[in-house]
Amino acid sequence: MEPRGVSVSAVLPAGGSGERLGGTTPKQFCAVQGRPLVSYAVRAMERISWISDIIVVVSSENIATMKTIIEKYGHKRVTVVEGGVTRHRSIFNGLKVFAEKEFSSHLLQKPEVVIIHDAVRPFVEEDILSKVVMAAKEHGAAGAIRPLVSTVIASAADGCLDHSLERARYRASEMPQAFLFDVIYEAYQQCTDYDLDYGTECLHLALKYCKTNAKLVEGTTDLWKVTYKRDLYAAESIIKDNLSQEVCVITDAKETAAQVGFLLSESLKSQIKVEAVSISQSKCDSHLQNILSGQCYNFVCVNVHLDTSENNSFSIGVEELTSIKKFARETKKKNILVYGLLIQYKAWGCKRPPDVILFMSLIKRKYPEEIGPNRLRNRKLTDSNYK
Amino acid sequence: MEPRGVSVSAVLPAGGSGERLGGTTPKQFCAVQGRPLVSYAVRAMERISWISDIIVVVSSENIATMKTIIEKYGHKRVTVVEGGVTRHRSIFNGLKVFAEKEFSSHLLQKPEVVIIHDAVRPFVEEDILSKVVMAAKEHGAAGAIRPLVSTVIASAADGCLDHSLERARYRASEMPQAFLFDVIYEAYQQCTDYDLDYGTECLHLALKYCKTNAKLVEGTTDLWKVTYKRDLYAAESIIKDNLSQEVCVITDAKETAAQVGFLLSESLKSQIKVEAVSISQSKCDSHLQNILSGQCYNFVCVNVHLDTSENNSFSIGVEELTSIKKFARETKKKNILVYGLLIQYKAWGCKRPPDVILFMSLIKRKYPEEIGPNRLRNRKLTDSNYK
Ligand SMILES: [Mg+2]
Numbered sequence: 212m213e214p215r216g217v218s219v220s221a222v223l224p225a226g227g228s229g230e231r232l233g234g235t236t237p238k239q240f241c242a243v244q245g246r247p248l249v250s251y252a253v254r255a256m257e258r259i260s261w262i263s264d265i266i267v268v269v270s271s272e273n274i275a276t277m278k279t280i281i282e283k284y285g286h287k288r289v290t291v292v293e294g295g296v297t298r299h300r301s302i303f304n305g306l307k308v309f310a311e312k313e314f315s316s317h318l319l320q321k322p323e324v325v326i327i328h329d330a331v332r333p334f335v336e337e338d339i340l341s342k343v344v345m346a347a348k349e350h351g352a353a354g355a356i357r358p359l360v361s362t363v364i365a366s367a368a369d370g371c372l373d374h375s376l377e378r379a380r381y382r383a384s385e386m387p388q389a390f391l392f393d394v395i396y397e398a399y400q401q402c403t404d405y406d407l408d409y410g411t412e413c414l415h416l417a418l419k420y421c422k423t424n425a426k427l428v429e430g431t432t433d434l435w436k437v438t439y440k441r442d443l444y445a446a447e448s449i450i451k452d453n454l455s456q457e458v459c460v461i462t463d464a465k466e467t468a469a470q471v472g473f474l475l476s477e478s479l480k481s482q483i484k485v486e487a488v489s490i491s492q493s494k495c496d497s498h499l500q501n502i503l504s505g506q507c508y509n510f511v512c513v514n515v516h517l518d519t520s521e522n523n524s525f526s527i528g529v530e531e532l533t534s535i536k537k538f539a540r541e542t543k544k545k546n547i548l549v550y551g552l553l554i555q556y557k558a559w560g561c562k563r564p565p566d567v568i569l570f571m572s573l574i575k576r577k578y579p580e581e582i583g584p585n586r587l588r589n590r591k592l593t594d595s596n597y598k
Numbered sequence: 599m600e601p602r603g604v605s606v607s608a609v610l611p612a613g614g615s616g617e618r619l620g621g622t623t624p625k626q627f628c629a630v631q632g633r634p635l636v637s638y639a640v641r642a643m644e645r646i647s648w649i650s651d652i653i654v655v656v657s658s659e660n661i662a663t664m665k666t667i668i669e670k671y672g673h674k675r676v677t678v679v680e681g682g683v684t685r686h687r688s689i690f691n692g693l694k695v696f697a698e699k700e701f702s703s704h705l706l707q708k709p710e711v712v713i714i715h716d717a718v719r720p721f722v723e724e725d726i727l728s729k730v731v732m733a734a735k736e737h738g739a740a741g742a743i744r745p746l747v748s749t750v751i752a753s754a755a756d757g758c759l760d761h762s763l764e765r766a767r768y769r770a771s772e773m774p775q776a777f778l779f780d781v782i783y784e785a786y787q788q789c790t791d792y793d794l795d796y797g798t799e800c801l802h803l804a805l806k807y808c809k810t811n812a813k814l815v816e817g818t819t820d821l822w823k824v825t826y827k828r829d830l831y832a833a834e835s836i837i838k839d840n841l842s843q844e845v846c847v848i849t850d851a852k853e854t855a856a857q858v859g860f861l862l863s864e865s866l867k868s869q870i871k872v873e874a875v876s877i878s879q880s881k882c883d884s885h886l887q888n889i890l891s892g893q894c895y896n897f898v899c900v901n902v903h904l905d906t907s908e909n910n911s912f913s914i915g916v917e918e919l920t921s922i923k924k925f926a927r928e929t930k931k932k933n934i935l936v937y938g939l940l941i942q943y944k945a946w947g948c949k950r951p952p953d954v955i956l957f958m959s960l961i962k963r964k965y966p967e968e969i970g971p972n973r974l975r976n977r978k979l980t981d982s983n984y985k
């Protein structure tokens with residue numbers, strides 16, 4: 212998957228004004244599940260080890276906001292650059308950081324290939340990034356495309372139909388795109404003010420000024436751009452769905468707890484990606500912060516407790532509960548939800564696998580934030596959501 | 599708003615296979631808030647009094663399903679027609695019901711203008727329908743358009759960029775479209791098998807076979823087509839939002855209750871569309887069914903009860919509660935949610951307006967189905983959700 216023998220960095224223009232959303236907050240800063248959209252796009256880049264630097268270009272009034280976001284979500288390898296008044300001018304500014312000493316006090320290493328991706332396309336995967344990078348290395352430029360959803364038509368001056376385009380011959384140009392750095396930088400240096408002010412398509416500049424015909428790469432449906440309010444709704448639902456695709460089973464290091472955790476993770480493996488971690492509860496904070504910092508947002512933690520008391524009531528130590536609650540509040544900022552699974556050791560035994568169906572229904576719910584202890588009070592297993 | 603001096607009917611092709619959704623259920627039959635998408639589109643047409651007949655064209659295997667949907671949601675003025683193997687053949691079949699005696703045992707009155715709209719565009723408003731109908735009456739054909747979201751490009755045979763289109767010159771062709779019946783029917787009769795099998799654009803047929811240049815009408819953002827799974831998510835969120843845009847305050851006919859209901863509806867008017875109805879509780883079922891049958895889905899009913907007991911506890915008669923619960927179950931099938939607002943008469947007095955902020959937060963919640971009595975147990979006003 213990793214493109215071999217090529218250095219890669221990325222530029223994310225995030226200077227748009229979001230007029231089409233009808234709101235005052237630019238769409239890249241709109242909160243989706245409590246986190247700004249731009250943070251998802253940065254996260255998507257950051258997860259990929261072979262991307263060296265991530266340049267986020269924002270308008271001057273949003274530089275402080277962007278720096279706060281980077282701090283809050285612990286983003287790494289990100290440089291914030293001030294944008295221009297148009298999309299092309301912003302991208303050009305982002306590229307200059309690699310090329311012009313006077314533009315940046317800290318000149319970054321010029322990459323062989325630069326990815327250009329939108330801050331408002333949060334779901335980009337390594338596969339398509341790798342494909343456009345390899346195609347750009349070979350062809351000089353490459354971009355993701357998608358089939359047209361609607362027929363495209365040309366109107367005449369009188370507001371009537373002039374002609375309609377044959378849908379099969381055309382494609383929608385999407386992001387990510389990738390370029391040999393020297394090709395796209397040359398194109399920006401050569402192009403006119405008219406291009407910089409009214410153009411939007413980088414592939415077009417590479418063709419016009421460097422005679423580089425970009426390779427077109429079929430992208431997946433999740434590359435779409437958040438443009439309207441309905442797209443924010445859709446992004447939110449997708450993120451909620453993703454949240455329930457991966458589980459990390461965290462147990463106390465005590466033998467009985469670790470054993471239950473092992474059985475649980477084995478049972479879940481047929482349905483979901485599972486990682487099992489056993490650590491001492493007292494070391495929860497520092498250990499888990501390390502484990503989780505490298506992970507993506509679609510991650511659910513499970514805390515398994517054992518109650519070995521003789522009677523039939525559940526119990527959990529106040530100190531332990533406080534520690535988990537604190538941890539859950541921390542991870543929630545990163546869209547990681549912590550569920551507590553309190554298993555009555557005596558009634559349950561420790562050979563029988565936990566009730567996976569109940570568990571899956573808990574973590575597959577589309578609205579995890581709605582889950583409270585009351586909801587599941589009468590279930591066989593008692594679950595608590597500590598957020 | 600009503601187009602004057604013109605008879606109008608509508609054809610809704612609903613024969614698509616929904617391949618792009620990645621599921622087996624065609625998208626028009628996917629449930630959104632528990633109700634099939636096609637039912638929203640039919641409802642949107644049905645609400646408009648000047649549309650005479652609504653022809654829904656479905657594939658033969660879905661005729662029974664469609665008839666069940668019509669029955670279940672009480673749709674009126676709808677005729678189900680068997681589709682062809684392509685979109686154009688399905689629309690043609692829908693039009694034949696108005697024109698060919700041998701095709702239908704019950705020949706419908708031929709309209710002067712026919713609207714063509716997709717079953718997977720659930721949010722069409724009277725305004726745009728009226729505009730395309732009036733434009734079709736004048737120009738012979740008309741269709742809604744939207745700005746392009748992405749740049750459109752043409753690829754060469756080698757999979758590389760050939761050229762990109764200048765975005766400002768082109769538009770996306772959307773639905774609804776409208777035609778003089780004789781124009782579009784003539785176009786379908788004239789067109790080739792190739793057109794019927796591979797074409798998708800009715801405006802193109804009207805131009806090619808009847809020399810009719812359709813008038814293009816700027817549509818609103820909500821005309822988009824449900825194509826991918828994310829569009830279903832978006833539709834669901836929009837429907838949930840709409841649900842909390844209108845309120846009907848229903849009170850008992852007793853003077854005190856009606857008085858409280860009046861104050862409540864007056865207080866709410868600054869924030870939401872309100873209709874106030876006072877009826878005797880015993881006649882609740884039949885009266886309300888009549889009131890609500892003409893309404894669209896985005897409707898919330900409020901039931902105001904007065905508790906005049908001397909002590910500080912709330913109370914409501916079991917019989918009354920049972921009757922409301924039954925009613926709420928019925929209306930929920932139509933996506934109308936009934937909330938009960940139990941007001942302690944003595945403590946509250948009857949001059950002070952009810953707590954509108956609390957009330958708005960209740961009905962503006964995006965997930966009304968999650969509201970249970972427990973959630974609000976400790977509030978000043980007691981609300982119950984009877985679903
Ligand atoms: Mg571009």
Ligand SMILES: [Mg+2]
Nearest residue numbers: 798799800801
């Ligand atoms: Mg058409």
